[in-house]
């Protein structure tokens with residue numbers, strides 16, 4: 001599934017004294033099977049932007065094409081589009097409502113018109129995907145911990161088996177273990193299920209580790225777009241818009257400045273670990 | 288859709304109307320409403336319309352916002368208009384089958400519609416020009432004499448402040464939950480009445496859960512900051528009557544007097 005956005009503009013409360021342009025003339029593409037990271041300071045319009053991609057909100061002006069079809073077209077059934085482009089909202093645990101975890105996850109599949117058996121099967125699969133123990137299936141979602149609730153909510157979207165999965169800060173407010181779990185599940189779905197992923201995050205580390213392409217937003221506009229390396233090599237311009245490079249990049253830059261021979265495209269701890277060890281081994285051989 | 292609700296919305300500004308004491312505005316609105324329901328001829332309505340128009344001009348409330356505040360009431364106005372138009376007995380001026388329209392019916396319809404519209408515009412002008420906090424301060428101060436006989440003036444004012452404060456929050460939250468459920472394929476717009484009522488469950492349950500959670504958190508936060516009711520509590524911004532308040536009373540009294548006198552002409 002290919003998504004193309006052209007000159008999108010969105011205003012909150014247009015025509016009132018509270019009018020606010022949240023998305024300002026934004027154009028970009030998401031190709032099939034891509035992993036795109038979306039970053040930007042608080043209030044830069046990320047959440048507003050992604051809600052356009054499955055027709056939850058209508059643009060003030062501009063167009064959105066999904067597989068070449070303009071979704072503002074009367075013929076397009078937004079209802080069906082929403083099963084293909086799944087959005088996991090910021091703090092999705094607040095959308096849980098059913099009596100049991102399983103029923104809540106089945107809500108999406110049932111809305112798609114699947115039978116009870118099929119929906120249950122989907123729910124089971126989705127629970128596996130997010131790493132939820134099956135013993136929780138009959139519990140009330142309100143009795144779970146925050147991290148577990150988050151997983152139930154994500155499973156609720158995954159159960160629809162969307163082709164594009166958009167996640168708005170899925171790991172915010174979770175403990176380190178919960179974060180890693182959720183993020184590695186997302187990576188797994190991208191690799192194994194060939195899902196296109198759009199990940200909105202304030203963590204430069206997560207973006208650097210997972211995304212192939214990064215879009216940077218600033219005050220409703222796209223400030224920069226490119227590969228992880230393109231974006232993070234110019235740390236100064238990111239600082240200007242209240243963002244930063246991954247911390248490990250700062251460390252390796254400092255080491256490079258002090259004369260250590262490290263490559264300039266290290267953005268993850270794993271990679272830094274590897275390169276620094278290599279450096280040690282070389283020193284060792286010299287002696 | 289939900290964003291159409293403007294009740295309780297405040298438009299910050301610095302006009303004379305904004306600067307009036309909230310008690311002045313509340314008392315004048317009450318007087319306005321009483322006068323409105325005693326008006327007996329169209330000259331009276333015209334005078335009140337001019338009065339509202341002038342206040343609106345001074346307060347610099349955009350005309351659009353007034354229209355917006357009327358929107359949610361449109362159905363109610365039309366409903367009462369239809370009832371009055373067809374069900375009032377009197378001297379018939381139009382007859383078609385079982386439908387009879389009387390002269391009294393037409394009069395009553397126009398009067399009631401105008402009254403409702405003026406009522407909404409008047410109260411909207413109050414809320415548009417008075418911040419909710421100041422407004423409840425005003426209400427509390429007006430009701431304080433009654434607390435001698437056990438009327439919980441402070442508690443009611445505090446409850447109102449909190450309720451008003453949370454209207455936008457709850458609207459935002461509803462909006463968010465609706466979007467999240469739509470993203471999972473919920474459909475609120477089509478289907479039978481029962482289907483649509485059922486579609487509300489996925490919205491109402493999370494909404495109530497979060498409202499209770501919020502209430503709980505707020506109560507804890509208030510207690511942590513040693514809130515213990517109204518006794519001995521002072522205000523950061525004490526409200527005070529000034530010279531412009533006297534002016535407002537005089538001008539309004541004059542207008543209202545003229546309107547009442549016009550009733551006898």
Ligand SMILES: Nc1ncnc2c1ncn2[C@@H]1O[C@H](COP(=O)(O)OP(=O)(O)OP(=O)(O)O)[C@@H](O)[C@H]1O
Pocket residue numbers: 012013020021022040041042043044045046047048049090459
């Ligand atoms: N319901 C709303 N009504 C009015 N303005 C809004 C609404 N939602 C967001 N905004 C405004 O639109 C702008 C963009 O908001 P948005 O939620 O898209 O930002 P964001 O990039 O997702 O921020 P964050 O990183 O904090 O989640 C903000 O300035 C915000 O104040």
Ligand SMILES: [Mg+2]
Pocket residue numbers: 046047048090168
């Ligand atoms: Mg956001």
